[in-house]
Amino acid sequence: MATHDDPSHTLRPYEKVLRKIEFTPLPTGEELETLLRVINIYHPGYPNLPPLLSLHGSDGGGVHYSVAYYACCIIAGNVWDDDEGRNGDTNVPYLSTSRDGPPIAVPSDDILREKEYYFYVSKDQGDRYPVVPSFDYWVFPDKMPKPWRSLKASRDNETPDPSDEERYSPGGSAHMDSCRVTKSELAVDYARLVPLSARSWFDRNRMRGYATYISCPDAQNSTCNVNPLKADMHHMFDASSLVLVPKPNPQAPGEHAMTVHVLRRAYVSDLGILDMTIRYHNLVCEPLKDAPIEYHFARFAWSLFTDTVLQLFNEEHDVSFGLLLDRDFETPGVRPNASGRSAVDRSGGFPKPRPRIPPPGQIEAEGYDSHTMLNGETFCLCGAGEKEEL
Numbered sequence: 001m002a003t004h005d006d007p008s009h010t011l012r013p014y015e016k017v018l019r020k021i022e023f024t025p026l027p028t029g030e031e032l033e034t035l036l037r038v039i040n041i042y043h044p045g046y047p048n049l050p051p052l053l054s055l056h057g058s059d060g061g062g063v064h065y066s067v068a069y070y071a072c073c074i075i076a077g078n079v080w081d082d083d084e085g086r087n088g089d090t091n092v093p094y095l096s097t098s099r100d101g102p103p104i105a106v107p108s109d110d111i112l113r114e115k116e117y118y119f120y121v122s123k124d125q126g127d128r129y130p131v132v133p134s135f136d137y138w139v140f141p142d143k144m145p146k147p148w149r150s151l152k153a154s155r156d157n158e159t160p161d162p163s164d165e166e167r168y169s170p171g172g173s174a175h176m177d178s179c180r181v182t183k184s185e186l187a188v189d190y191a192r193l194v195p196l197s198a199r200s201w202f203d204r205n206r207m208r209g210y211a212t213y214i215s216c217p218d219a220q221n222s223t224c225n226v227n228p229l230k231a232d233m234h235h236m237f238d239a240s241s242l243v244l245v246p247k248p249n250p251q252a253p254g255e256h257a258m259t260v261h262v263l264r265r266a267y268v269s270d271l272g273i274l275d276m277t278i279r280y281h282n283l284v285c286e287p288l289k290d291a292p293i294e295y296h297f298a299r300f301a302w303s304l305f306t307d308t309v310l311q312l313f314n315e316e317h318d319v320s321f322g323l324l325l326d327r328d329f330e331t332p333g334v335r336p337n338a339s340g341r342s343a344v345d346r347s348g349g350f351p352k353p354r355p356r357i358p359p360p361g362q363i364e365a366e367g368y369d370s371h372t373m374l375n376g377e378t379f380c381l382c383g384a385g386e387k388e389e390l
């Protein structure tokens with residue numbers, strides 16, 4: 001064994017061992033203002049109220065079109081079309097830069113850069129369409145949007161290893177995976193895709209049926225519902241600052257890759273949101289071997305129901321929203337939802353918004369109807385179906 005006296009062992013002078021982290025200079029001036037922009041998308045029926053959705057301009061001051069489009073479609077009750085509103089068809093959901101305006105021409109780089117947009121379900125429906133006010137009311141669709149289906153098709157084409165089934169127990173070896181984004185093996189947490197706070201939603205929508213291995217006794221508590229992330233990313237993931245979404249893969253035209261997207265600032269400083277964007281935005285995830293794509297789509301939807309993204313209900317105003325209880329709710333891509341009692345949960349994490357909307361079970365038990373006022377306001381609900389035993 002070499003010793004300090006052994007000439008084969010050279011001890012570097014102590015002062016040369018010390019190091020300082022070299023930070024990348026953050027933007028200033030006009031570039032700073034551009035990167036701090038927010039893109040607001042309004043409900044055309046309420047142009048003078050807070051926006052339907054407010055998205056951080058993490059794509060160089062803009063936001064990726066597919067992120068904005070599918071976020072709007074989810075909030076409007078799963079109304080997307082495979083056309084994605086790209087061909088000027090006013091019979092399908094689309095974005096416009098003005099009320100009653102024509103569909104936008106989607107930029108060639110897919111980045112929306114205007115400060116304000118309006119989302120329409122269709123021209124015929126105009127400005128009268130309902131929205132989903134909380135994740136608890138959102139119904140998981142029978143058919144996911146095209147980008148998520150693309151990822152699922154790629155996954156389904158892989159041949160599973162039967163020996164991997166043991167990985168899906170709570171103590172399975174998948175818990176030893178490195179961070180799926182940074183590949184780091186330091187301070188790795190195991191972020192749940194569908195949070196435990198959404199247990200009632202998970203059960204009502206029969207999400208266990210999508211588990212990678214049907215033998216999972218408790219899919220929400222198994223590695224089927226886990227995505228390993230660095231501790232700081234896990235924190236931002238649970239705050240809905242970061243989301244994982246499919247974006248077109250430039251290395252494989254026609255295919256998609258699961259990608260980190262900075263969705264909102266979540267009460268961090270200007271420098272914090274810039275640091276987060278520079279470090280993590282548009283990083284491609286490592287292969288997601290364990291969690292079903294359906295759980296990733298549910299997580300994206302869950303992330304939208306926060307007061308800094310879905311802002312329409314945020315402020316005090318003189319406008320009342322009708323409480324729509326459609327017992328025969330049917331929209332393309334949506335199945336009726338069972339509506340057992342559960343806690344109101346708009347974010348499921350932090351920051352926790354104040355509960356202003358009765359949970360589905362309370363609506364049935366207390367006999368609300370379409371004209372009921374709730375704490376001085378009424379809310380437009382989309383997809384609260386008849387109760388059924390699960």
